[in-house]
Amino acid sequence: MMGLFSQASNHLRRPRGASVDDKAPEDTEPDDTSILDENEGSVIMSLISQLRVGMDLSKVTFPTFVLEPRSMLERITDFMAHPDLIFGAEECDDPEERFIRVLQYYLAGWHIKPKGVKKPYNPILGEFFRCRYDYSNGTQGFYIAEQVSHHPPISAFYYISPANKVCIIGELRPKSRFLGNSVSTVMEGENRVILQGRQDDGEYVISMPNMYARGILFGKMVLELGDTCTAKNEKHGLYCDLEFKTKGFFSGTYNAISGRVRKGNTDIGEISGRWSHVMEYKSAKTGEKRVLFDVQKMGDKVAPKWVAPEEEQEPNESRRLWSALTKAINDKDMDTATSAKSAVEESQREERRKREESGEKHVPRFFELRNGRWEPKFTPPDNPDEAVEAVRQWIWPSSR
Template sequence: MNIFRGIQARLPSGSSGSTTPNSNGSGADDRPPEGSDPDDTSLLDEKQGSIVLSLISQLRIGMDLSKIAFPTFVLEPRSMLERITDFMTHTEILFGLENESDKAVRFERVLQYYMLGWHIRPKGVKKPYNPTIGEIFRCRYTYTNGTEGFYVAEQVSHHPPVSAYFFLSPANKILVVGELRPKSRFLGNSVQTIMDGENRITLLGTDDGEYIISLPNMFARGILFGKLVFELGDTIDAINEKTGMSGSVEFKTKGFFSGTYNVVKGQVQQDRETIGEISGKWSHHLEYKDLKFGKTRVWFDDATTTSEELSRPTCHPEEHQEPNESRRLWSGVTRGIRAGDQNAAQEAKTIVEDNGRKYARTLDEQGATHNSRFFEFRGGKWHAKFVLPENLEEAKSKVQEWIWADTPVKKAT
């Protein structure tokens, strides 16, 4: 049955289809749900609520949302390819681990680095732009120790959507590669995004091989009733086969009658023996307890972490980017959102999406597939088309030549 009709049938007498979910009122109704973070909640005005209601009327339970065009006011003004860079925000946690002899400490720091990628998020319930096939995002990082890191991501498939990414900091001996395959489903009063994919982290100065970490799922609650709330849920697994280290972290979702938001609980195991415990809130405060020595170390606390401690990406100015680079490609949408002009944002979004569909249709008509520029599919995974030099001192120039080939060198912003 159409969900919208079911809701209308239960509305009080005199209510009409113009009733808007999550409409912006006053007083107690404006407060976020008890125990939630105001940054993870959204209130919609009457016009926005009407648009959401119209969108919901098209949905069915379990429907795949990959082909649904969402209104611009629910969008975060950046592409998913750029949002992945949140995981590079705390890369300095990994610096110097090639000199750490204790494999348990190395594993803990890698897991800390990964977990701290989640607290960087937009206010409210927002989703990034869905990248179009062939879209790329390129940036670099400059660290406090005078070194650099280099990142490139590409939308290698559109249906199903797959984002592949690569990060290298040669001087700090860190390599991160991975892929993201989101699948969104409508569940009635919430939307679930299943985050298939994995992060593969390599400490190049060690013999550890890859640290492989999965992803939690995302939920937007209160689509029909109550306030819109963003949550992470389910369990992620981390493993390093060579060292025998493993771990898991459960992102707990709030129960209907009890519990609280953003809580995590996890453990670290060495050769299947639990040696550490993780606790706290992924959004505000995380701790790690070493069970062997009985010591607790704070991984993250938003009350004491300054913005200067966060590594931010820099890109070439939009006018010097290629047409399919994220910031330039979506620039019209971004300007409209930031100016509060949803009509302009929607028009620009339609142009980007129509061009993407035209390209996909051309490929179908020609019986061809998209030729990825930076990645190739091997052994069931996407790998960068970059051969890492044995001499890491050569890697800095080589990786820049690979990422920015034929691109004029301009001042990054």
């Protein structure tokens, strides 16, 4: 074991650009990999020396240079980046086509990622992120996410676009573990998509793939999605087992996906491609192929979101809460970043101590637990215009 850490230490301390070996692994994108400089390598080795294989990482403090400068609550909005793929799905008469449109929405969110191997901030209890979308067709969308539990970490989120008849409710329950040369994050939880123009469809329920940061001891650090997730619409008996494939040691490719779409026990189509490039759907009935998402052609068409200026946000709103850390990371001032991160975490510990002393229990502001699932404390009116005003007042109450 000591020999392994010694080998890793020698590799990590090689300055960037010092060897021709300092390049991304074959078949990866440059933005998918990280090469650590001497100081970063030393910090990583100090951290790793305290870990054991299988250890739960929920209470481990990671160095700031591995952080993406935004909260996980904001990162979830990546899945609302291409609304045109799902808007109008309720107008399709074929249930199978509606199912494929929901899959398109889901698959289109994965290509948005920071450069290198980065993780978003772990939200603190009671933290929330909210934003609004103003679409080119004159309609709007609204999003709210809240950290409803810290141990275990649970992020609940809600999106609605009343005029476009789409509602998405979900929760994420990430569990990270140290595996030796990699860190895995098991993404428990689900997305529940509701086409409000097709209420009889019920919910389209989609789970998440797991994430792996590989090469943290030796080799180059690479971020991969892996394992199988499922999408289902039980009302119409439609299912998809979607495999995010990790690259084998000697063969395979990065970012590959494959999936079988079924109606009952009958295959009706298959999905193939790479989530970072092009994904296709092939109909079993006709043999025809269609592009679900092409990152090069469609990846830049991201719906912009409006977020209130930080000075107008509440203290526990994500961007204001982490503003000092975000500024320090963007300025590449890691000492200040570490201090800023520690200040937020210490404030959270102090709040927890106060609750324990008083016997007070934290009550989430926007969500509540019902029948084992986190649901919004909001029911939209049936009228789209009334729903827009109601959701706006719920997320941004004028009294605050």
